[in-house]
Amino acid sequence: MLDDTLKSQLQTYLGMLRQPIRLIASLDDSETAVEMRQLLETIISLSDKVTLDTTGNDARKPSFVVAPVGNDHGVRFAGLPLGHEFTSLVLALLWTGGHPPKVEQDVIDAIKALEGDFNFEVYMSLSCHNCPDVVQALSLMAIMNPKIKTVVIEGGAFQKEVTDREIMAVPMVFLNGKVFGSGRMSIEEIVAKLDTNSAEREAAKLNAKDAYDMLIVGGGPAGAAAAVYAARKGIRVGVAAERFGGQTNDTMAIENYISVLETDGPKFAAALEQQVRHYEVDIMNLQRATKVVPASVAGGLLTVEMENGGALRARSVILSTGARWRNVNVPGEQEYKNKGVAYCPHCDGPLFKGKRTAVIGGGNSGIEAAIDLAGIVEHVTVIEFADQLKADAVLVNKLNSLPNVTVHTNAQTMEITGDGSVVNGIRFKDRTTGVEQHVALAGVFVQIGLVPNTEFLKETIELSKFGEIIVDAKGHTNVPGVLAAGDCTTVPYKQIVIAAGEGAKAALSAFDYLIRTPAA
Template sequence: MLGASMQQQLETYLANLREPIELIGTLGDDENSRKTRALLEEIAALHDMISASFDGNASHSPSFKIRRASDHNAAVTFAGLPMGHEFTSLVLALLWAGGHPPKVEQDILDQISALDGDHAFEMYFSLSCQNCPDVVQALTLMAIFNPRISATLIEGGAFQDEVESRQVMAVPAIFKDREPFANGRMDVADIIGKLDSGANARNAKKLSDKKPFEVLVVGGGPAGAAAAIYTVRKGFSTGIAAERFGGQLTDTMGIENWISTPYTEGPKLTAQMEQHVGEYPVDVMTRVSAEKLIPASKPGGLHEIKLATGASLKARSIILSTGARWRQLGVPGEERYRNKGVAYCPHCDGPLYKGKRVAVIGGGNSGVEAAIDLANIVGHVTLIEFDNALRADQVLQDKVASFANVEIITSAQTTEITGDGDTVSGLTYKDRETGDTRTIELDGVFVQIGLVPNTEWLAGSGIELSPHGEIVIDDHAATNVPGIFAAGDVTTVPYKQIIIAAGEGAKAGLSAFDYLIRTEPAEENAATESAD
């Protein structure tokens, strides 16, 4: 199961084990069970603190439990093989069960230990889902550090019948006590917040108690990371406030135009950026959503960002890098069947549609790439484009045309996504050339029609926006408000590319530096700082 290099890598990690762990397999006679046995035997052979047995009686087969030998409640169960994006999750589960301390704040571990009640989690993931590892690792951490929490982590592709019976049509999908709990990317603090409402209030107070920053970056994507590195290297106190570090970069798979690196993937590049930022004293605050911007009343004064939690952060200079999100169709049925057949991430959710009929809406690069990826998994793909021709690069058009199970429909306006009340059953579109209305029977719809800048929260702030909702900036990344800069996909800069966003972030950081050294702090700054 494990290649030589992967075995060597795993053996190096396992040297950090502090106490024995047990692997208990529940297996059948199928091929996946044979692979699971082989994986557990290979892992056990790498360290004398690991034992493997195959007498488990778990509800899923194949599955295996990882548990601490001295404390059987410190355990987590994997159903299916946690390979692909989940191999790191497997390694961490082994280390944490074996007593190696996790790299999380002690405050988080204390909150996990303090959670009251019994909580039985099940979580569905796919091996190609870049959003799933955060959830898998969060639930693993909680199951190992709180004896009243259990977690079964299920690879959906290995349990297709179960996925269909529970109507899991998007991952990551979390169930608690057999009932739906949450969908989408979450980390351990998000899950704790849903279980313990007081945790959110405590975290909000901690944020509000922070001293004003000299530079506050709002958004944690490539633009935000670059801006923070450039300002902190100039000696300014710098904070990053973001819903998640990496932003939309973490949802990107193959990246072949990041100069000096022929190929990488979004999650890997995100991790590298996060590590780079971590080399400096940047205060990274994640799981926070900006709700309102209140500019300073005078040059050199403090700008204020109000957060959805009720907390607020202040800074002499602000860099807005809140990025963009997938554009929605805005047609009947889209919102109703979101995560029930309507999806926006083909890499995450594609494996759940193995052998089925799906549509991809959008004929640009993203849409055509999605169709190519899905064609290798699903039974049939219908690619629908509003214009009279695909807009993707010719190399992508040639590739998608080579698949026998892909049908391309142009000049088509999607008018409705239909369903049976529970899941998607089809799609209706209007032929823009003839005016005829046609319906396609489908099991899923993947929407890939571009991006929308995340700027709604800036309404009433005085920040100038373009007709498309982008932040208007000059050639120094400055907005129309002194001391407030912007960078990346959220701005009017053309060409929404990762490398351009990073460059614009660097520019914004340098511009903020220039602003700060040329602008005397207003009296309100001194008053605030002396009060702190």
């Protein structure tokens, strides 16, 4: 099951255990249970600090708990935690064995202080690149606080549960039997959602911070590049971001970033944050800006107000708030989101194995999604508003070679239909003839481009008709001291490499502004 290289790596990690742990397995006679036993026996063969107990009798079989010796409480894995989740298993072993997690101490303190009974169930798929963050967060919480229970469930091994609970997107998290959240969530987000007083405390922390020479709002490639270039100037730099890495967290394959042959989004996002932290930049995650107040109004310093009620002050500000997936805005989209309407084919595609699906959008992202899905699902219907597909020729040629794909161009999506619980089809209109069609299917993947995250700037910053921040050649906006970079601006071509370059340029321009402008 594990090749020699993986076994060697796992043995090295298990050598970091500080205290003995045990694996408590609840097995049945399924093929998955046989594979699970093989995996667990491999693990115990690699460390004398790990023992195996196969007398478990949990109702969910096959599954196993990772627990300290002398304790039954720990993280339960139902199904095989392989693929993207193998790292989650390794971390659960390490953390249970006393190896310290790479998490800020204040987050750990907040986890330990949570009061109440929290029974988490997180459904994941082995191909989901968004799932490990959530799985690892909830695993650590269960390890740190005995009042928290976490079960990690591989959907492919528990298809009946997935069907009964109408799970059509992962990661999907239930707390005490009720839906808690879906999609990527950081450990800070989860803790904040449970700790009702966290926003007030966080606002007080922000208000107490000294003014920055340069404050960057947004932590994607543009914001990260700006932070590195600014910090290297020896000035005080802060980054306030909703989630570091921005939209790259939701990108599976990155193969066009110069000098990096190939990587995936989560790894790229982690590398961005690691480099920024190397320069001791003050990173403030889970921060959503709601207003920018010009220095002329705020009394000599620019002020950025946050959703939690806090505010940050700075001599210069770089806006790098990025963009988000565009909604198709038709009846049924919001009603059936995560119930058949999805935006990440890599994450949610496996949940539609053997079913019929549609992709709305004929650009690169849409055609890549259709190609990806075609290898998993029964059939893919591609719906493109324009009179021809807009994707690169190599992608279109690949799509046309697939036997289970139907393409409709010049087609306007009218409605995503459902039975009240889940999606059951899509209705679209031929823009030339006006004839409408309804196609029966189980899932719809929306891939129609991006919307800039700039709504909070309308009262202060000049925006284009598309909502993009209008910048000059050096990244300046219409407000002195406020610059912008990346996908939220009017700079064409929304690409990672371009965003990073624009972020660096904005930081250099902001520094030039600082040295030419007397401090308030």
